[in-house]
Amino acid sequence: MYQYTDFDRDFLAERNAQFRAQVERRIDGSLTEDEFKPLRLMNGVYLQLHAYMLRVAIPYGTLSSDQMRVLGELAERWDKGYGHFTTRQNIQYNWPKLRDIPDMLDRLGEVGMHAIQTSGNTIRNVTADHFAGAAADEIIDPRPVAELLRQWSTDHPEFQFLPRKFKIAVTGAPNDRAVTRAHDIGLVARERDGKVGFEVLIGGGLGRTPMIGKTVRDFLPIEDLLPYCEAIVSVYNLLGRRDNKYKARIKITVHENGIDEIRSRIEERFAELKPLFTGVDQDMLAGIEAQFALPSFRTSSPLDTTDPILRSWIDTNTAPHKRGDHAIVTISLKAHGATPGDATADQMRLMADLADAHAYGELRISHEQNVILPHVPRDTLPVLHAALRAAGLGTANVGLASDIIACPGMDYCALATARSIPVAQQIAERIDALKIEHEVGHLKIKISGCINACGHHHVGHIGILGLDRAGVENYQITLGGDGTEHAAIGERAGPGFAYDEIVPAIERLILAYLDLREGAEDTFLDAYRRLGPAPFKAALYPEEKQDAA
Amino acid sequence: MPRRPFTPKVVTANRLLEGDVVYLSAADEWVTDHHLAELIEDEAIAQLRLLDAERQPDIVVGAYLADAKAGPDGPEPVHFRETFRSRGPSNYAHGKQAETL
Numbered sequence: 326m327y328q329y330t331d332f333d334r335d336f337l338a339e340r341n342a343q344f345r346a347q348v349e350r351r352i353d354g355s356l357t358e359d360e361f362k363p364l365r366l367m368n369g370v371y372l373q374l375h376a377y378m379l380r381v382a383i384p385y386g387t388l389s390s391d392q393m394r395v396l397g398e399l400a401e402r403w404d405k406g407y408g409h410f411t412t413r414q415n416i417q418y419n420w421p422k423l424r425d426i427p428d429m430l431d432r433l434g435e436v437g438m439h440a441i442q443t444s445g446n447t448i449r450n451v452t453a454d455h456f457a458g459a460a461a462d463e464i465i466d467p468r469p470v471a472e473l474l475r476q477w478s479t480d481h482p483e484f485q486f487l488p489r490k491f492k493i494a495v496t497g498a499p500n501d502r503a504v505t506r507a508h509d510i511g512l513v514a515r516e517r518d519g520k521v522g523f524e525v526l527i528g529g530g531l532g533r534t535p536m537i538g539k540t541v542r543d544f545l546p547i548e549d550l551l552p553y554c555e556a557i558v559s560v561y562n563l564l565g566r567r568d569n570k571y572k573a574r575i576k577i578t579v580h581e582n583g584i585d586e587i588r589s590r591i592e593e594r595f596a597e598l599k600p601l602f603t604g605v606d607q608d609m610l611a612g613i614e615a616q617f618a619l620p621s622f623r624t625s626s627p628l629d630t631t632d633p634i635l636r637s638w639i640d641t642n643t644a645p646h647k648r649g650d651h652a653i654v655t656i657s658l659k660a661h662g663a664t665p666g667d668a669t670a671d672q673m674r675l676m677a678d679l680a681d682a683h684a685y686g687e688l689r690i691s692h693e694q695n696v697i698l699p700h701v702p703r704d705t706l707p708v709l710h711a712a713l714r715a716a717g718l719g720t721a722n723v724g725l726a727s728d729i730i731a732c733p734g735m736d737y738c739a740l741a742t743a744r745s746i747p748v749a750q751q752i753a754e755r756i757d758a759l760k761i762e763h764e765v766g767h768l769k770i771k772i773s774g775c776i777n778a779c780g781h782h783h784v785g786h787i788g789i790l791g792l793d794r795a796g797v798e799n800y801q802i803t804l805g806g807d808g809t810e811h812a813a814i815g816e817r818a819g820p821g822f823a824y825d826e827i828v829p830a831i832e833r834l835i836l837a838y839l840d841l842r843e844g845a846e847d848t849f850l851d852a853y854r855r856l857g858p859a860p861f862k863a864a865l866y867p868e869e870k871q872d873a874a
Numbered sequence: 875m876p877r878r879p880f881t882p883k884v885v886t887a888n889r890l891l892e893g894d895v896v897y898l899s900a901a902d903e904w905v906t907d908h909h910l911a912e913l914i915e916d917e918a919i920a921q922l923r924l925l926d927a928e929r930q931p932d933i934v935v936g937a938y939l940a941d942a943k944a945g946p947d948g949p950e951p952v953h954f955r956e957t958f959r960s961r962g963p964s965n966y967a968h969g970k971q972a973e974t975l
Binding site: 375423664 | 962
């Protein structure tokens with residue numbers, strides 16, 4: 326993992342001292358709220374529905390066990406004993422006091438963490454494949470590149486006041502687990518003539534105008550990555566609309582100007598910038614890569630278990646590791662009925678301890694709001710599972726219907742138009758009660774509490790969008806979305822459902838799928854693509870079917 | 875387009891230091907219980923009370939007028955967003971609902 330240098334530590338200490346002074350000046354009245362608000366947002370501090378919220382960056386979702394312990398400590402000392410892992414691989418604290426936040430940031434700084442650029446019209450936390458460095462299908466570990474991008478974009482003087490926020494995702498594997506096609510820049514590792522580079526996509530995004538990213542370069546050598554990304558952001562900074570915040574993201578810039586025109590401008594700017602990158606960035610990348618060396622893996626004995634509970638958990642919650650005697654373990658933060666993505670301070674400490682004991686001290690946060698132990702010797706899976714289970718972290722549901730992404734929604738978020746957490750909780754409880762989860766198999770349900778789509782509902786196989794319709798919560802369903810390398814935006818199924826109707830509607834949909842599918846291998850998404858929306862709509866709106874009859 | 879008739883309001887904001895949701899009472903105090911808020915039934919007075927709130931930036935942040943209605947125990951929220959603000963999140967007994975336990 327990347328270790329902070331003296332430069333990094335000094336930068337962070339100075340930044341935290343500045344923010345501490347800004348908080349003091351706000352409290353003593355020297356700064357107005359209008360003056361203070363952009364300063365707090367630059368440091369990840371929002372004012373939400375019930376309290377302040379501190380959003381802490383977890384760069385490319387990678388955490389050491391020490392960092393995870395400190396996240397737990399923050400939850401315990403300055404919040405209400407838990408934290409919320411988000412769809413951008415960050416963690417949010419929902420109840421900090423303004424006076425305490427500088428202390429929280431100082432404590433984070435001690436373990437090389439911060440909240441810089443987790444808000445504002447800047448380049449946000451760079452996200453990556455949560456299996457990075459461990460996945461069997463990986464061409465390269467994307468984290469060194471993601472770290473280089475983090476260093477380049479942090480406090481970049483040209484990019485602090487972009488037309489709108491800007492999000493970059495990187496994957497080193499052909500199976501896209503980082504939703505790169507729904508980002509402002511998506512970087513997908515490719516091999517050509519024995520060399521590794523990146524396919525560069527731009528203009529993807531969800532929100533009120535969902536769009537799939539378009540390829541602007543099909544193969545970019547790694548040595549051109551920074552000047553090329555700088556060219557993209559530079560062109561966007563110039564062309565991006567500042568007259569209308571709803572048309573300010575790069576997806577609209579690409580849409581309005583056309584990908585060919587944007588590509589031409591990027592290439593022109595790239596030609597200007599490339600000579601300015603004299604190789605220092607590549608020296609830095611080489612230094613960063615050295616810090617992402619894999620652990621010294623021990624040899625694991627084969628695992629042979631007949632325990633059905635353990636077997637089920639291994640089937641759903643582990644993925645192939647690049648070493649056959651290791652596994653990637655996903656710890657579900659989606660116990661049936663629990664708040665998706667929440668972990669208590671005790672759970673965070675336990676996961677840190679288990680990472681030290683069984684996973685070489687490394688953890689990852691997924692955009693699907695789970696925690697990953699990337700390197701686990703297979704012979705330790707039984708003891709690991711037992712420890713997780715005892716702490717309420719052993720739910721075997723990763724990739725299944727109750728592994729729901731949900732934004733904080735109107736339970737916390739000032740922008741939300743409806744709740745999403747209780748909808749997720751009720752769907753998960755209902756699925757558990759029906760005992761159909763493993764039979765249903767691979768199914769991604771994603772819920773957003775407003776059109777901004779933090780819950781990625783557009784790319785859910787079943788997407789749920791909570792809206793305010795004449796002062797009442799109303800939920801629209803989209804079908805057929807996909808966040809992978811075959812990315813697709815879900816299609817709206819029809820009229821929305823009231824709060825007390827949405828869970829039965831989802832149940833009808835899932836039961837209809839079980840009737841419609843051709844076998845267990847025919848997933849919900851496959852069946853939808855094969856059959857089209859009609860039979861699923863008929864399940865959602867049975868009254869209309871009767872009316873038509 | 876005809877102007878919508880004025881409906882009763884309360885002045886609400888978040889405390890500067892804690893971020894807690896608060897309401898302006900008739901006694902010019904910031905209270906945490908929605909029922910203790912001043913229900914304002916006159917538009918001009920509502921605007922004046924909002925100005926009163928905005929003159930207290932050392933105490934509260936983001937003051938605004940929220941729709942409310944009279945109830946047996948005092949003013950009650952009209953919109954569900956204000957109902958959640960008045961009691962706390964639905965997934966944990968945190969926020970105001972915890973204070974009244």
